[in-house]
Amino acid sequence: MKRVLVGATILLAFVSCAQKQNVIKLGLVAPLTGDVKTFGESTKNGFTVAVDEANAKGGINGKQIKVFIADDKNDPTEAANAGSKLINQDGVRLIIGSVSSKCSIPLSELCETMGAAMITPTSTNPKVTIRDDGTRKAMVFRACFIDPFQGAVAAKFALDNLKAKTSAILYDVGNDYVKGLAEFYRDDFVKGGGTVVAYESYAKDDADFSAILTKVKRENPDILYVPDYYNKVGLIAKQARQLGLKSVLMGGDGWDSPDMTKIAGEAIEGGYFTNHYSPDDPRPEVQEWVKKYEARFGSKPDALATLAYDATSLMIAAATQAGSDDPAKVRDALQSVQMKAISGSVTFDSSGNPIKSAAIMRYTRTGQEYVATVMP
């Protein structure tokens, strides 16, 4: 019996060795459950489409792509755990993820130390690709624009297009993305001649916003800027309207979710947000992508799905160009890659950030509509 077991073990070892040479492992870290679960679902969809397409075309230089998916629940600790599991246990060296900046920052530290190449599809905080001292994290890239740009676009739109004079800002003090975006927007709004009448923070688990919203209502600002994720925004929007606040709501790409109108209902109607792309963009590659995605998942791809598709395609293109899954070679290929992605053409600057435009979207009763595109 023992001999059989040993034999089986050796055989298994051979089989797994043989498999190792025929596949390229690609990991995904995304929030598949928790407070931003639609982000994770869309990201996984976009990722899967890109991988399936590449595999159908013969994989990366003849090797099929094998995927490993880990859930980070939108929690920084869980993100680091999910990353270590992929790297140490599954032996993955090419990682797509994570969605939110607060998760991608610890994940990027881990990928740096472990020498894994990482592309985050949607984390917009500058600190994902650069350290606090301003040096570049060599292994880390992103497929989206960054928050200083997003904040500037929002401020400019509020001042020029909505003719706003005053704005209030609410932000989650414990979330890198929300806090960063709030600061960039504030600075640009003030620089553009506007006045910030209230700059109020809350904590992640807060559900009662009546105190700060009553304070905002007293100032009656033209704009209420809430750059948080859709769940929190829905809660704040509902309470704001309940208190009779009339300000126009604005936010960032964290608003992009099919659940937003379900959660916030009419409270979010007329709210504007900055996003990475619009499914109404007439470019043929966008329309082809929308059709392809709709046929498979029955809904229009949001920015999360699109960027996940772009990030995954970038990684696959770089691995193909590098001719191996050695993360250092893939990294060098990424740095010099040029790709016409769905969300805009991508070339990376020296900080690992692509240079791309932003779309302004508006919520209607049933969904989103495209308003404008802003170039950097």
Place this chain on the structure above:
Amino acid sequence: MSYFLQQLINGLQLGFVYALIALGYTMVYGIVRLINFAHGDVFMVGAFLGYYGILRFHFPFPVALAFAMVGCAILGIAIERIAYKPLRAAPRIAALITAMGVSLFLEYFTSLKFVFGPNYLAYPRPFKLVTYQVGGVSFSTIQIIVFAVAIALLIVLQYVVQRTKVGMAMRAVSFDKETAGLMGINVDRIISLTFGIGSALAAAGGVLYGVAYPQINPFMGIMPGLKAFVAAVLGGIGSIPGAVLGAVIMGVVETTSSAFISSTMRDAIAFSILIIVLIVKPAGLLGKKGIEKV
């Protein structure tokens, strides 16, 4: 002035929800000297039961509220029977750690896909929202319902504890368990009952919280549970009026410090007040100094 009144209403709304949770902490502590850390999670289960009552079973609001309260009373009694009763003779630290275990169990078990699921749910509003304006202060049906339900439950509780035979037995058990047993009181039943009542109140708090701040998830009980615990300590743990007083103070201090000082400083201010009160009055505002039994 109307701004201040408005903020006061906001604070009272939060305070009354805290009060319903704080009562469970204080009653359980009063009777078995246990800080039931799972209480915040019972509150969460209550919110979810209310959610299912309204959405799945289409109960009218009062029925959904009662459904959540009964469900959580059963849950509270079950927790006591399974987790705490076997440890009643053990050192208090063992029961405390078990309470934390029960808390984690409830959070992670209910976030499994086939229980409540790990996602955030929008809470239904089972009545029409009307906003009234009185002299620059606006309040809505939500606030009226929160105040009415909370005050009604507090009056019922006060009546039960002070005026009924069961209440007398509860007070006796809390005063001295052994002697109460010798006087013919079924101590186990009274302890179960206390857990049941405390959990039912937490469930009511959960449903009201869901209605007032319409979003729920399996981890929603942690912060309100902690705040309510602090409120119970502030008011004097073991004292029923103390818990209500402490909770209302917590709610009002939180909103007024957000409103007049800084929203970032809110929790720092609220907890500083707790520390100051405990330095001046270690037993809490209405707590009695315990007599050391030798």
